[in-house]
Amino acid sequence: SSELTQDPAVSVALGQTVRITCQGDSLRNYFATWYQQKPGQAPLLVIYGKNNRPSGIPGRFSGSSSGNTSSVTITGAQAEDEADYYCNSRDSSGNFLLFGGGTKLTVL
Amino acid sequence: QVTLKESGPVLVKPTETLTLTCTVSGFSLSNDRMGVTWIRQPPGKALEWLAHIFSNDERSYTTSLKSRLTISKDASKSQVVLIMTNLDPVDTATYFCARILPGDRLDYWGQGTLVTVSS
Numbered sequence: 001s002s003e004l005t006q007d008p009a010v011s012v013a014l015g016q017t018v019r020i021t022c023q024g025d026s027l028r029n030y031f032a033t034w035y036q037q038k039p040g041q042a043p044l045l046v047i048y049g050k051n052n053r054p055s056g057i058p059g060r061f062s063g064s065s066s067g068n069t070s071s072v073t074i075t076g077a078q079a080e081d082e083a084d085y086y087c088n089s090r091d092s093s094g095n096f097l098l099f100g101g102g103t104k105l106t107v108l
Numbered sequence: 109q110v111t112l113k114e115s116g117p118v119l120v121k122p123t124e125t126l127t128l129t130c131t132v133s134g135f136s137l138s139n140d141r142m143g144v145t146w147i148r149q150p151p152g153k154a155l156e157w158l159a160h161i162f163s164n165d166e167r168s169y170t171t172s173l174k175s176r177l178t179i180s181k182d183a184s185k186s187q188v189v190l191i192m193t194n195l196d197p198v199d200t201a202t203y204f205c206a207r208i209l210p211g212d213r214l215d216y217w218g219q220g221t222l223v224t225v226s227s
Contacts, residue, residue, distance in 0.1 A: 033213050035155075042204055042217035043155065049211055086155050090212065096170060097145070097157040097212060 004032075004087055004100035011106040012077045019073045020103045022087030030094070032070035032087040034063060037102075043086060047072050074105075082107045110134035112144070112205050112218035120195050120225050130188040130205030130218060137183040139163055143208045144188040146179065148201040149220075156201075160208055161188060195225045 004024040012018035022032050031050060035043035045054050047063035060075045070089070074081055087100040116128040130144055137144070143162035149155050159169045159179040169177050178191040188205060202222045206214035 031211070033211075035214070037155075042206075042220055043214070044217075045213055045215050048213040054215060088155075088157070088212070088214070096168060097160070099147075099155040099157055102154045 004089060004098050006085075006087060006100040006103045008101065009104045009106065011108055012074070013108050014079060015076055017073065017075045018077050018105065019071050020085050020105065021069055021071045022089075022100045023069050024089065024098070024100075025068055026089055026092045026094075026098070027065065027068050027070050029092070030090045031065060032063070032089045034061075034072040035086045035088065036081075037084045037086065038082075046085075077105075077107050079107050081105065110207060110216045112207060112216055114203060114205050114218045114221040116203070116221055116223065118222065118224065120223060121227050122196055122225060124195055126190075126192040126195055126199070126223060128190045128192075128203055128205075128221065128223075130190070132186045132188070132205075132207070135207065137163060137181050137186060137188065141210050144181070145206050145208045145214060146188075146190045147204045147206060147214075148199075149204070150198070150201040153201075155204075158203075159190060162208075197225045199223070200225045 034047040036046045037043040051063040062073050084102045086102045111133045145160035146158040161167045161179045176193045181188045202220040204220045206217040
């Protein structure tokens with residue numbers, strides 16, 4: 001399969017926990033990488049590998065994976081977390097990169 | 109400090125060829141296991157991976173555009189060039205370059221450059 005599927009939109013109440021998921025056959029073999037994108041800005045790497053955060057990314061962001069689904073969880077969502085989130089991984093052949101369709105996170 | 113900056117034309121006519129340059133600083137294009145990737149994003153739409161090139165000149169292209177894309181690098185100039193032929197209005201997008209590390213993480217991105225394809 002050469003697709004990564006994300007829910008188009010997710011909402012969370014301020015301070016609550018939200019999980020954003022990404023599904024694809026290739027995720028059985030490859031970790032997903034997660035990017036946050038705010039309007040008018042370039043994407044920002046937030047999670048990579050099994051569950052790694054680049055320097056500067058708050059500890060409320062975490063990653064997980066099970067079967068063909070990878071997730072990024074925000075524990076205690078803040079207003080500044082409102083953004084589009086994209087997953088990225090290899091396709092099943094391992095030769096190409098793919099992005100999911102993105103999830104728009106609204107913090108209520 | 110790692111930075112990447114895209115440059116190229118703002119407006120291109122249909123059927124013309126687009127040449128985009130990514131100028132990098134803070135790392136070398138000759139460094140083992142590092143590379144540069146190009147991604148685009150049509151207005152209001154999702155990110156789309158286009159191509160990448162690594163320090164050993166390994167290249168890869170998205171299948172849907174492979175016949176139209178060429179990626180190359182000049183390590184002495186710290187530049188990666190993406191050429192896209194036969195442009196169409198659907199190619200209107202913001203084009204980003206980013207550094208790619210082992211495991212495919214894109215840890216630094218350029219600000220992006222908006223390219224409009226219109227007659």
